[in-house]
Structures are given as C-alpha cells and as structure tokens.
Amino acid sequence: MIAVADNKTGGLVTIWIIIIAGMVLALVPMPQLVPIELGFLRPDWVAMVLVYWIIALPHRVGILTAWLAGIAMDVLLGSLIGQHALSYVLIAYVALSLYQRLRMFSVWQQSTVLFVLLGINQLVGFWIESVAGLADWRFWYLLPALSGAFLWPWVFLMLRSLRRWTGMT
Amino acid sequence: MLGYQMLGLGVLSLVLGFVDHTTSWLDGSRSALTIALTPIVVMADLPSRSVRGIQGVFSSRKDLRRRINGLESELIFLRVKTEKMAALISENNRLRGLLGSAAKLQDNVLVAELIGVNPDPEEQEVVIDKGSEDSVFVGQPVLDSRGLVGQVVEVSPFSSRVLLISDERHSVPVQVLRSNLRFIAQGTGIGQQLELQYVNSTVDIKVGDQLLSSGLGNRFPVGYPVGVVDKVAFKPGKPFAEVLAKPNAQLDRSRHVLLVFTESRVSEETNTSPGKGDDRGG
Known part of the structure; x- marks a missing residue:
C-alpha cells in the first residue's frame, strides 16, 4: 500500500473512491424499521468528504473536484443540474481559503466550522429549489448540517487514519 | 485564481440549473450521466438486496414449500378470476358497442424492479430498473398489484425515475x-x-x-x-x-411495480363509433 504514495494517479483513485463511497451513503435507503422522519437527519456525506480532502490535500482536491462531485449528485438525486454543484463549489471555496486555520483547530472546533459550511450547503440548495419554485422553507432543512457537524470528528479521524495508512500526501 | 475558479464554476452551475429548469436540452446528457453513475445506485441498493438474499438462504425447506403451496393456490384462484374477466370484458365491449362508445382496450404491462429510493423523505420518488430501452416513456403510469403507484418523470436507457402519487407535486x-x-x-x-x-x-x-x-x-x-x-x-x-x-398501492413496500402500456387504438375506435350510434337511433 505504501507504493501508492509515489503514484499520483493511485492517490487520485483513492480520493474518488472515498467521494463515491460518500455518494453511496447518501443514496442508501433507510431500513423500513426506522421511522421515515429520521431521513431528515441524513448528513450530506459527499460535502463532508470533500471538506476533509480539501483540508488534508488542498493541492490535489479543489473547486473542480467539488463541482464534478456536485454534478454527479445532481444526476443521482434527480435535482436540477447545477444545484449541488453550486453549493459544493461554494463550500470548497470557503474550505480552501480556511484550510491552514482549520488544520490548527481541534476536531470539535472544526465541527463548528463544519456546521457553518454544511449550513451554507443546505441554504444554497434550498435557495435554488425555491427560486425554481420547488420548495418551501422548513426548519428541518438545517438538520443535516447539525448531524453532519456532530458526526464530523468520526469522519475526520477515520479518513485521516485511512490517508496515513495509504501514505497519501 | 481561486476566486475566479469559484466564480466561473459557480456561474456555470447557475446557468446549467436555469437551462435544466426551463428547457429539456440537458436531458440527453443527464441520461448519459445516469448510465455512467448506475454502479453507484446499484451499490447503494446492495444492503437491502443482500438482507433479502440472506433471508432467502436461511429460510427452511418447510417455509419455502409452504410459500410455494400458498402461491400455487393463489395462482389457481387468480386464473379462475381471469377466465371470468375475459368473458366479462367481451360482454362489456359488446354492450359498449351497442351504446356507440369506444371499446375498452386491454392494457399491456411490464414488470420493473425498484433499484433506488430518493433519500430525501420529502421527495417521494423511486428509481426502477427499466428505461427507454424497454420503451418506457415520460408520463407513463405505474401500478403495483393493488393500485396506482405514480408516473414516470425521467427516463434514461436502463433506468427511470417514478414520482409517487403521495408526493406533494403530484x-x-x-x-x-x-x-x-x-x-x-x-x-x-x-x-x-x-x-x-x-x-x-x-x-x-x-x-x-x-x-x-x-x-x-x-x-x-x-x-x-x-x-x-x-x-x-x-x-x-x-x-x-x-x-x-x-x-391502495403499497407505496413504501412494493419492490416490484408494473409499467402500463395502453395501445393507442382508441382514436380509430372513436372514429367508427358514430355509425354504431346511428344503429342505436334506428
């Protein structure tokens, strides 16, 4: 696995595998035993993974990666093409401008920043949908940001150990 | 540099969103991308699929035999009902002919399997495994064994998206x-x-x-x-x-749905109906 470190395309493959894993998590249907309302708590896994990669490898993962992942999400979820792309581009921009500071933060401090980033993500998505006349504002549109911020420490630690294990820089 | 990239891609996204909302120019690229991304949809469906697979592996011989017996008796029951239906349909069409209205046509159906559910609980949409290759079209009605499920809203060659009747937009x-x-x-x-x-x-x-x-x-x-x-x-x-x-339909439970194809012979029948109407008058 250490050999991957020298191989630039190998690293790119790992990055995209994790982003795709996030897309799979975003699509997995809820088991029928749990109440359907729990679906409102599903965090935006792809946005979280993108923010992690930007903090960890800002020279390899950037706005273009976020845009491509956003277009893929738009197709997968059947939303307007460009909706997720726009919100991912915006949070990627903020994360890229803050990554040096974010690296200094403790995991829980990062969580609060994540809450703001994921909140922007949700708001932009809602804004596009409401301009297109597809949605009314509901308070639970911000719940995914809350759950995402809460789950961030685990995502961060897991992805960091994965990155160190594959030796990506 | 970063800012320009952000602005460029952001404006591009907005333009794409506008074009997608107002025109159908992007439908082709969307269905091409849907094919490319199908592995992700299939992977997301794996957990529920494998749970059902494991249930199948661990069900005992006795259970399976009981299930087969149950299904066979149901099949006989339904066959008898269909035989009766055939007679009723021809009688109904004869009577409709007397009244001068178009004969009712039998609808053809195609069975499709669910491969995905929209994760947003507010959007009641499912993805099925039949697409334009099986001549599925936008607006096609979808049923299950108990009633109306919804209609097709987006088609790509090997899958399509179905809006359920319980969605707010339907x-x-x-x-x-x-x-x-x-x-x-x-x-x-x-x-x-x-x-x-x-x-x-x-x-x-x-x-x-x-x-x-x-x-x-x-x-x-x-x-x-x-x-x-x-x-x-x-x-x-x-x-x-x-x-x-x-x-009536089990919107949250049915794994299999039926796509309805209504033959478009209705217009011909309507054209001939005035003649039959005259018969009634005479």
Missing part, C-alpha cells in the same frame, strides 16, 4: 366508485396520504369510499384503484371539506 384525477363524483387527489408529502381538493361541503362522500382513476387528463388509464377515503371533515365556515385518502 395530483391524479379520481372518481368515487360509489357516487361517480370526480375529484383531484393531491399527494401530501410525508405520511403516504392523498388529499382530495375542492370538495364541496354538501357532496356525498364517506369514509371507506373507493377512489378510482377517472382517466381525465389522458395521463392515467380509467378504472385503476387509487385510494380509500379514510377521513372526511366538514368544517363550518370553510368552503371546502377536508378529505384524506389512503393509497
């Missing part, structure tokens, strides 16, 4: 079986319910009334079960009554 024209009153049933979003719109406080509608698709609007075929009225509330001072119905 309405279906219905007719009450008992009184022949016509209404529009709109979805309510969460909770698998339909709401009848513009029901006058004086009309004859009761809990337990069966709603059938009325065929108005030329989208859904006539006579498929849509739902059963389960709440009627006449509110004094309000112009319309609040009437809720529960869909």
Whole structure:
C-alpha cells in the first residue's frame, strides 16, 4: 500500500473512491424499521468528504473536484443540474481559503466550522429549489448540517487514519 | 485564481440549473450521466438486496414449500378470476358497442424492479430498473398489484425515475366508485396520504369510499384503484371539506411495480363509433 504514495494517479483513485463511497451513503435507503422522519437527519456525506480532502490535500482536491462531485449528485438525486454543484463549489471555496486555520483547530472546533459550511450547503440548495419554485422553507432543512457537524470528528479521524495508512500526501 | 475558479464554476452551475429548469436540452446528457453513475445506485441498493438474499438462504425447506403451496393456490384462484374477466370484458365491449362508445382496450404491462429510493423523505420518488430501452416513456403510469403507484418523470436507457402519487407535486384525477363524483387527489408529502381538493361541503362522500382513476387528463388509464377515503371533515365556515385518502398501492413496500402500456387504438375506435350510434337511433 505504501507504493501508492509515489503514484499520483493511485492517490487520485483513492480520493474518488472515498467521494463515491460518500455518494453511496447518501443514496442508501433507510431500513423500513426506522421511522421515515429520521431521513431528515441524513448528513450530506459527499460535502463532508470533500471538506476533509480539501483540508488534508488542498493541492490535489479543489473547486473542480467539488463541482464534478456536485454534478454527479445532481444526476443521482434527480435535482436540477447545477444545484449541488453550486453549493459544493461554494463550500470548497470557503474550505480552501480556511484550510491552514482549520488544520490548527481541534476536531470539535472544526465541527463548528463544519456546521457553518454544511449550513451554507443546505441554504444554497434550498435557495435554488425555491427560486425554481420547488420548495418551501422548513426548519428541518438545517438538520443535516447539525448531524453532519456532530458526526464530523468520526469522519475526520477515520479518513485521516485511512490517508496515513495509504501514505497519501 | 481561486476566486475566479469559484466564480466561473459557480456561474456555470447557475446557468446549467436555469437551462435544466426551463428547457429539456440537458436531458440527453443527464441520461448519459445516469448510465455512467448506475454502479453507484446499484451499490447503494446492495444492503437491502443482500438482507433479502440472506433471508432467502436461511429460510427452511418447510417455509419455502409452504410459500410455494400458498402461491400455487393463489395462482389457481387468480386464473379462475381471469377466465371470468375475459368473458366479462367481451360482454362489456359488446354492450359498449351497442351504446356507440369506444371499446375498452386491454392494457399491456411490464414488470420493473425498484433499484433506488430518493433519500430525501420529502421527495417521494423511486428509481426502477427499466428505461427507454424497454420503451418506457415520460408520463407513463405505474401500478403495483393493488393500485396506482405514480408516473414516470425521467427516463434514461436502463433506468427511470417514478414520482409517487403521495408526493406533494403530484395530483391524479379520481372518481368515487360509489357516487361517480370526480375529484383531484393531491399527494401530501410525508405520511403516504392523498388529499382530495375542492370538495364541496354538501357532496356525498364517506369514509371507506373507493377512489378510482377517472382517466381525465389522458395521463392515467380509467378504472385503476387509487385510494380509500379514510377521513372526511366538514368544517363550518370553510368552503371546502377536508378529505384524506389512503393509497391502495403499497407505496413504501412494493419492490416490484408494473409499467402500463395502453395501445393507442382508441382514436380509430372513436372514429367508427358514430355509425354504431346511428344503429342505436334506428
């Protein structure tokens, strides 16, 4: 696995595998035993993974990666093409401008920043949908940001150990 | 540099969103991308698929035999019913011919399997494994074994997206079986319910009334079960009554759905009908 470190395309493959894993998590249907309302708590896994990669490898993962992942999400979820792309581009921009500071933060401090980033993500998505006349504002549109911020420490630690294990820089 | 990249891609996204919302120019690229991304949809469906697979592995011989016996007796029961139906249909068409109206056509169906569910609980959409290669088209009605499920809203070659009747953006024209009153049933979003719109406080509608698709609007075929009225509330001072119905179809449980193909022979039949009408007059 250490050999991957020298191989630039190998690293790119790992990055995209994790982003795709996030897309799979975003699509997995809820088991029928749990109440359907729990679906409102599903965090935006792809946005979280993108923010992690930007903090960890800002020279390899950037706005273009976020845009491509956003277009893929738009197709997968059947939303307007460009909706997720726009919100991912915006949070990627903020994360890229803050990554040096974010690296200094403790995991829980990062969580609060994540809450703001994921909140922007949700708001932009809602804004596009409401301009297109597809949605009314509901308070639970911000719940995914809350759950995402809460789950961030685990995502961060897991992805960091994965990155160190594959030796990506 | 970073800012320009952000601006460029952001504006591009906005333009794409606008174009996608107002025109259908992007439908081709969307369906091409859908094919490319199908592995992700299939992977997301793996957990529920494998749970069912494991259940199959661990079900005992006795259980399977009992299930087969149950299915066989159901098959015989349904066969008998169909035989009766065939006679009834020909009789019905003969009578319709006497009345001078177009003969009813048998609908062809294609079985499709669910491969995905929209993760947003507010959007009641599912993805099925048949697409334009199986000549599925946008607007096609979708049924399950108990009633109307919804309609196709997006087609790609090997999969398509179905909007369920319980979605807030979906309405279906219905007719009450008992009184022949016509209404529009709109979805309510969460909770698998339909709401009848513009029901006058004086009309004859009761809990337990069966709603059938009325065929108005030329989208859904006539006579498929849509739902059963389960709440009627006449509110004094309000112009319309609040009437809720529960869909017949098992919207959250059915894994298999039926795509309906109605042959477009209706127009020919209608053309010949005036002659038959004259017969009646003479």
